[in-house]
Amino acid sequence: MLCRAIAAAGRQVTDGGSRDQGGGVAGHWLFAALAVFGVASNLLMLAGPLFMLVVYDIVLPAGSTETLVVLLLMLAAAQAVQSLVDLSRSRMLARMGAMLRQDEIAPAAFAGAAGAAQSGATVQAFLGSAAALAVLDLPFLPVMLGVLFLFHPLMGALAIGGMAVLAAIGGVERHLARGPRRRLDLAAASAAEELARAGPAAEYLAATGQGGAAARRWRRHDTAAMIAHLRLGDTTAACAVASRGVRVFLQSATIALGAGLAIRGELTGGAMVAGSLLMSRILGPFEQGMTAVPQALRVWRMHRAARRRAAATPPAPPLPGPARVAAEGLAVTMGEGARPVLSGIEFAVGPGQILLILGRSGAGKTMLLRVIAGLLPASAGRVTVGGGNSVPHREGPSAVLGYLPTHPAFCAGTVAEAIAGDAHAPGGGEPMRTAARQAARAAGVEMALLSLPQGFETSVPEAETRLSKGQLHRMALARALAGRPDILLLDDPDIAHDPEGFAILAAALRSARARGASVIVTARQAQLLPLADLVLLIEGGRMQAFGPVGQVMAGLSRRASAVGTAAPASAPRGEVA
Template identity: 35%
Template sequence: MLKSLLSDKPGARPLVEAIRACRWHLLAAAGFSALVNILYLAPTLYMMQVYDRVVPTGGIITLVLVTIVVFLALGTLAGLDVIRTRLLVRAGLRLDQQLAGRTLGRAMGSHETSARAGQVMREFDQVRSAIGGQGALAILDAPWTPIYLLFCFLLHPLLGLLTLVGALMLFGLAVLNERSTKSRLLKAHEASARAYAAQEQVSTRSEVVRALGMRRGLVARQLTARAEATGAQSEAQFTGGRYSGAIKFLRLMLQSLALGLGAYLAVQQQISAGAIIAASVLLSRAVQPIEQLVGAWPGLVQARAAWKSLTDLYEATGDQDEAHTLLPAPAGRLDLQEVSVRMSDGDTPQLKQVSFSLEPGQMLGVIGPSGSGKTTLARVVAGAYRPQLGAVRLDGSEYGQWDPERLARHIGYLPQDSVLFAGTVKDNISRFEGAADPAADQGAIDLRAVTAAKAAEVHDLIQSLPQGYDTPIGPGGRGLSAGQMQRVALARALYGSPRLLVLDEPNSHLDQDGETALMRALKRAAEAGAAIVIVAHRAGVLASADLLLVMNKGAVSRFGPRDQVLQALQGRGGPRIASVS
């Protein structure tokens, strides 16, 4: 069963290695389970001694001795049970140590957009919890059912036969339960993933929801999504509950039948009086793991589905662990060759065979109507999206040949919505470099952050904040105005003097002073040899552009020197842009 859960694809190798790292915990837990199940025989043997030896002979000393023995056995059993539970919890913690960081990295580094991306860690926690839960204990106890069955046969063949038939009937009910609830549980898991993803998206834009009066509508939409998830979950629980009730009834009936059959055999003098109680206890213990498995089955099925999601993620992002040759720092020559992009949730390509080149020190303006693919192009050039066809090269090396983290150091990206993250202003400008490497020279990081802020001409603005560079900001840049966020995001793009700058609507929230500062910063970056790609609607930011690229329906409509493209557009009634000087 475990083998079927482990993918043999190279990208999923970390999952296999993590399970192997936990194997000693799991093997030790299995060993302690063996001892626990052997000691579970102690009450049965005690009963037989009391009824067969103590009661007929009145042996008080024998009673005291066997009572002491059973107390020691049960105390040892309890201690071993605690140890095996702790071992399973430790296995879950070991799995967390091995995979939590990698899983977060894989999710953040994935080029695919998915409704499940936001709850990858929730699914990972489901897997970790299943390892230390009741389902894992039931799985460890299940192999010992044949041992209890053997003891039943040793008491009397008829008692063994009753236990065997009962165990088979319970197993059959467990199989029917699995078949009836599996699809429902998977449906509930997928519906919950969609509901949580939508909820997280709304939560991060709560101010928009309030301002536009969408609260009631979105609450209703969330309730509909939750109703779908809880409905599927309830349906699975109702179905599983019927089987759980049937299994409990059958187990209790089998215990009663074992007592009745034991009494009959005792009357016939085929077994002792002590064996009557022993038969009922052994039968109960033999079928208990099956009942436990049925009770824990929903959690195990959801954990298996979560593991499948993790496996898919690791298989799709296997290239993140590939070793890359350390390439020299680029000069900034950008080449796009027949690049095409189609989102996973759409049929129409967002980019169609886009090609152009940009030399170090050149500035390219990208214009076009809304929906023409400008933002998608910016994301591809910045390395945020991976094209399905074609190649993006920096100094002749395709992006895939670079280590992603090293490539990002040479690219400055300012997205359209100026995304900032919870932390300090300095943390955001420095791209959280200090958190990524605690051993790094924090003084050097501070210096680079201040240098980038000065290059973006935002140093004075930051100093005016309550705590300067150490001013904390909330998720999404909460605490800063839209213009302040955009200027801090520009400083982040300039951090480390990257050789390629990609700016998507960098002046959308800037006033005249901010736009003037932006243009000066871009001019200095170009003079320093950086290649610059700017997506813009407003003409002012294109005044210094050397080249213009016009997008239309995902394809390049025109590309060339700025003045030639503008003249051609004005002559043919192309996209209207205010005159640029």
């Protein structure tokens, strides 16, 4: 059974497979084998105390050397089998961790679930550690304790008292370590952030002479982390020494108690020695389990959260109707009791229409686009896409959407994969490269990408070092245009800020309109206004106006004439007031 479980799990992990029927069978075999081998390991752990009991109470009085040799060989065989069983349990847990990480957790990271990859690595590391075995062995401690009670109730009571003392020491350690651990996490995170920022900004810091100030800030955070680390280490070491002293004393106290009971004729000499050995087999796993259980609970919560994130990332369905986007009474609040950052947003854009969302920086344009893309849940109202179905909140945009964020980022594949990956060319290969070239041509970056060392097969990290910032933004636009999406969302496209880029963007928008796509573009300035059919004005998270461009502009002109000014004096030049 073990070989079958490990082989099936190994095939699933090495194949990088999904959770298919074979993976499910492997998981069931692993759970069954873990349960059986857990029982076997803990029963075999009693071999040592039983050997002591028989040697002292039977072999020594009988003076039988042959019996002693046979018992010793049996003990060696039992301990060899127990070692193999424990090795097999460790291997099974390691494979379970790999299966969970690969099939349930890590894929969520590539669907946009923040921290999913780290969660997967943490779960896998825990299941591959001795702490996982300690947690699995905790249910068998009552069996060990029951055997000790069979020797004598006082020995069982002594074991319970020792467990209570160890639990109290563990509680004191957690209480004393809470503050230093919190300060260590904060200071270490701040120091790591300083180092992370110093790398990309090294030339700027050197040119402006700010390197010394950055180094002093890092040293301040690192010193705080070092002090917290030392205090945490002192607390942990003190409690560890106290726990070890209690365990050593209790083992000696068990012998003393057994000797006293033997003198009174209530216990045999073999039971006295076996009870001492059994006491160590109880207290050691109990102390290890006290540390492992909180860790297991944290890992379990992390695993459940990662699975919820993965479940909240459904596969992108086909567009359920025409390329239409509408918002009704949309509001977004970032925290309970907080002021809404978006409220009262209502609009509709249909096939072959371009909606321009205008507003100052911080008006809420990016947040509105994230809600439309399904990246952020609405607190009130709803956004509908296609045939009237509400947009589901997912950790990544739907495949029916072409999405260009304000700060685009790419994964570490090839340029072709970054532009037209699985969402637009599931088979990869030549269809993917063709789709990538078509999108790059529409974004005006095809020749720049072909000039890379391997063209569209160049790795993204290498392309990022060779392309300019403007070319990278055009590459991001190509990714949004790949696959000719029915709905195109562009968040303040950077390429619109120079004449050549504006011409490329205008051509892409007209092409999308011509094929019947719904296009939504955000901007702070009004140079894209001639390309738009509809305009939505946002200020302070609230809708100020929505409708056809001519109608909205005429309304604004009448309002400006009524107050005797064309725009408020506080409006920045070039931005929409």
